[in-house]
Amino acid sequence: MSDSMEEFEHRLRVLLPETYQVFDAAVQPRSMGSAGLRYGPDGKVEWDKMWATFCHLAMAGGPPHRGKLLEPFRGSNLTPEQQTSMLAASAEIGRGIGLVTRLCAEPASRAGWLRLYCTSAAMAGWVARAIVMENVTAVVQGLSVFLPTGPHFRVEKEIKNVITSVAKTCHYWQDHMTEAQHAQVAELLAAMDRQMPLLQPGLDVTPISESTRRRIEDEIAQETSFEVVDRYEDWVGLDCGSVAAAIWLMRALAVCNCSARREETILFAPLNAQQDSDGTRVVAALTEATRMARSFGVLQALEVRA
Structure with missing residues (x-):
């Protein structure tokens, strides 16, 4: 991107x-x-x-x-x-x-x-x-x-x-x-x-091991500075702090070719063991989305507006 x-x-x-x-x-x-x-x-x-x-x-x-x-x-x-x-x-x-x-x-x-x-x-x-x-x-x-x-x-x-x-x-x-x-x-x-093919939910859920999931979540938290939320077996969530930030980052994930959705202030990206067994892609997509938001000054602007 x-x-x-x-x-x-x-x-x-x-x-x-x-x-x-x-x-x-x-x-x-x-x-x-x-x-x-x-x-x-x-x-x-x-x-x-x-x-x-x-x-x-x-x-x-x-x-x-x-x-x-x-x-x-x-x-x-x-x-x-x-x-x-x-x-x-x-x-x-x-x-x-x-x-x-x-x-x-x-x-x-x-x-x-x-x-x-x-x-x-x-x-x-x-x-x-x-x-x-x-x-x-x-x-x-x-x-x-x-x-x-x-x-x-x-x-x-x-x-x-x-x-x-x-x-x-x-x-x-x-x-x-x-x-x-x-x-x-x-x-x-x-x-x-x-x-890079669209990262999306899988038709069959093959759970990522607990240790791999924790490593993925730790990497995402470190790279994005957002709190990681664990609600779904095949999705990883980030608390973006506001609805506006979650919406912006959801759309940023879309242009990075990653399926995305939100529940209130929580942004979700898919965990797919077949496509992304070690979580490299989902970490990269969330890192890129937040990097864009910060480099464009979007998150700061949203905080000021709030």
Whole structure:
């Protein structure tokens, strides 16, 4: 990544919908409130009639759809009742996504995951990054985005969360970004992936050893000077001290080609044993993001503003 603020801002402009080229400074991380479920005469949720508009993208500094991360079901040896429940949840998520986006989503070969088929690799890469920032797990592979499902998913909670996050991000991709910008996104993501593939959550969690995790956390704390927060098996968190700092650093991680999200003031980056067994990449990404923030004077400015 270049040391220049211009390069950082260029990458961010490419990733953000054109709406935020003008209104970015006015975006606030406050939710509009949750849309209520609407049911049709057949008793099914009318997912395509629920939203007239959406909250600002978390990628743009808006509120993430969920306060805590929604993860896939990762258990084994499901009972027949659990299998039935997960199939029903997956079918409803797929139906809802189809209604609001006209895209296909179906159960993946791995239990606990749905496979969303996008129209291009650029769309899949952008949507996956944006969904993660909404605090819903998403993993991109080619033209597919893998989304969470589970036997415990409820229509009014987890099922709605997945459908809403996909509807919201696809809305911004399809309706707020031009074909020219789609081409720019494709070029940028491809260039970043050539330098280093996207560091993202894994489809299968292979826990990093406790000693390795502690070493990674110690290195991150030393390099960034932020307090490390340990909440998730496959994510490492930093307490950034303010929502504004967490948002800025989350977007800095995105332009360093690392999936990122936040919960209030806590910034999270993925721990992926398959991609980054010794944590070199996640340490480097968080170090680079905080280095940019300090060299650009961002953190100092945010402290003064607060």
